[in-house]
Amino acid sequence: MPKTKTKGSKKIAVLTSGGDSPGMNAAIRAVTRKAIYNGFEVVGIQRGYQGLLERDFIEFGPRSVSDTIQRGGTILRTARSEEFKTEAGQKKAADICRKQGIDAVVVIGGDGSYRGALALAHEGIEVMGIPGTIDLDIACTDYTIGFDTAVNTALEAIDKIRDTSSSHERCSIVEVMGRNAGYIALWCGVASGAEDILLPEKYDYDEQEIINHIIESRKIGKTFHLIINAEGIGHSTSMARRIEAATGMETRATILGYMQRGGSPTCKDRYYASIMGAMAADLLAEGRSNRVIGYHNGEFTDFDIDEALAMEKKIPEYQYEIARALSI
Secondary structure, eight states, X not given: OOOOOOSSXXXXXXXXXXXXXXXXHHHHHHXXXXXXXXXXXXXXXXXXXXXXXXXXXXXXXXXXXXXXXXXXXXXXXXXXXXXXXXXXXXXXXXXXXXXXXXXEEEEEEOHHHHHXXXXXXXXXXXXXXXXXXXXXXOTTOSOOBTHXXXXXXXXXXXXXXXXXXXXXXXXXXXXXXOTTOOHHHHHHHHHHTOSEEEOTTTOOOOHHHHHHHHHHHHHTTOOOEEEEEETTTOOHHHHHHHHHHHHOOOEEEEEOGGGGTOSOOOHHHHHXXXXXXXXXXXXXXXXXXXXXXXXXXXXXXXXXXXXXXXOOOOOOHHHHHHHHHXXX
């Protein structure tokens, strides 16, 4: 897109909120440089909405975001804010934006961060959302920044656990992140060849079915068993104890935890984050606001923020059925 003479906002702030995800820095970099290219001033807000309430601002120039695209986490840091969840906190944040001459806030984060952006929009501040979450749980987009890095990090660990599980003829339960969404578990389960994949959207808490699967698998010669368990189900350690008691098969639980959030982002996460960040700056330059960036049906696009938050996202039934069929 060619350089655009700004029609709307003159000063943009960018923040990262909620859980960090690999690729956030690429998005910050793209927002900053494309906004400056379009004639805006840019400030970074440190520590998310809490930093906004505390006026924790930093002026950004083109070189402020140099040597950041390959770094994991977020250079702006992130934090939760109980105060911002209140109506008084939201009004205070909007007043601070006006006093600081901030016309628009670009929010990089997940569903909760979008709801914070919507609250600012209702207080008269222009906003733009960029989907930054490893959970892939934002309904309006087929892709969220950080997901690709997270699943590859998890898969590498799962492959190593599978090696030792095979050597010791164990059952291994590997718990992956994702909050209440099962996308990381689904992808890692299929890609690792797991015998069972437990998703919050599908699991009926019938452990006997898993136990029967292990017993039947041993009868046909399988010497080890891999279960991928989603964070939204949890309780992997106690589940392992019950399965071992019921099957007599040594069972171990591994909770991968926050290692899935860290690390240098993959090429895909850097590229998608860069396109989304630049697109957010361009939309603001066109005088458009209160939008969220998405990737849908192979195209980068944008949605009205109210419309986006009203959407629901579900695990594709066909993909789930494939996962079950491949685990026989």
